[in-house]
Amino acid sequence: MEKAVKMKTCVETIERNVCTGCGACENICPVKAVFMNTDREGFWYPDIDRQKCIECGRCADVCPVHQETIAIVSDRYKNIPLIYAAWSLNEEIRYHSTSGGIFSELALAILASGGYISGAVYDKKQRVKHIVTNEKGELERIRQSKYVQSDMENIYKEIGSLLKERITVLFCGSPCQCAGVFQYCKEKHISLDKLFLIDFICRGSNSPKVYRKFLNELEEKHQSEIKKVWFKNKTYGWNRFSTRIDFDNGEQYLQDRYHDAYIRGYIEENLYIRPSCVCCKFKGLHRMADITLADFWGVHLDGHMQDSDGGTSMVMLHTEKGKKLWKAVQDNVYQVKKEIDEVIAGNICFENSVEHGANRDKFMKDLDAIPIIENIERFLKR
């Protein structure tokens, strides 16, 4: 019986359609037998090198969609969380953030206390990956939502090493990535008391291949390499957010949410989110995070309505640790207490996974055959 358990591996026991591609299995493997490969749609999945595998089963145990992990998540929160509508009082931070800039305020508090922060950045080729840093200058790169799945590379190992040295780490990522970090530490018997987990209400992770094709096409059109990608740019305000892309040759692509093909294919037609996102296990209160952030869509702010188009964050405090961190930034934020019903009313993704779009299969079938913007636009309704 014991032998049968030991022979389990991530690839064999975890159904492919629920695998989130978080990479915790690759990080925990003691013999480097697990490695992430991309499929035809551009999503990461673990593969196992049978020559190296010692069948220890740790890759299955660390998997955040493993049944036992789901049970821990479900059990974690018994209380209704504290909720705020909030934004950073620093206008520069708020403008350059996706919603109200609350992530940056929390990150600054951790850095000031000598801790490290971890989040998603663009590298020189505009690929999106997670980094860990204690440099304040890197916060600018971590700030802002990148609407593509972020590569976690060796992040679990790096965070684990810092925590073992009793250094504070604030990790921000999707709910499934947070569950991966939590589960990695648990499997490695690393104490969680110095770890702050921040997740966000998540619509889903887009295919890195679709994202790359979109950028390639724009580079071709503008005859220049891309210098900077900026999703949810606030040139036309937070509600009418835009995609802004700056090129080396000084040209700029700026399209609002009603005209940018990439964002429309994501939020209107659900053409290229990861298969596991349609059956996400980390919705509602079933998450590992100490704090959940989001755009507070539809927020009522009475006398402050006119201010809200600068971006308003939804801040949900789940744990005592989360509440303590929130207290540390009190002087730097504007905040109004809110109830959970208002969050749910404006943000369907808090509780529900989105469904694959009706045309997803057709879109993916022609992924390599048709130019990407043309492929997206043929399914847009307006």
Ligand SMILES: Cc1cc2nc3c(=O)[nH]c(=O)nc-3n(C[C@H](O)[C@H](O)[C@H](O)COP(=O)(O)OP(=O)(O)OC[C@H]3O[C@@H](n4cnc5c(N)ncnc54)[C@H](O)[C@@H]3O)c2cc1C
């Ligand atoms: C893929 C994705 C889907 C989202 N879906 C929704 C949604 O449906 N509804 C909603 O209200 N909010 C959603 N958000 C969250 C929202 O966009 C803001 O991130 C959140 O409101 C925090 O904003 P902020 O101004 O406090 O901080 P910001 O500065 O915007 O903070 C962004 C933080 O998110 C992390 N991050 C950015 N991109 C990624 C990525 N690709 N993968 C993992 N971590 C990343 C960064 O590391 C940083 O820590 C989503 C975010 C992402 C990345």
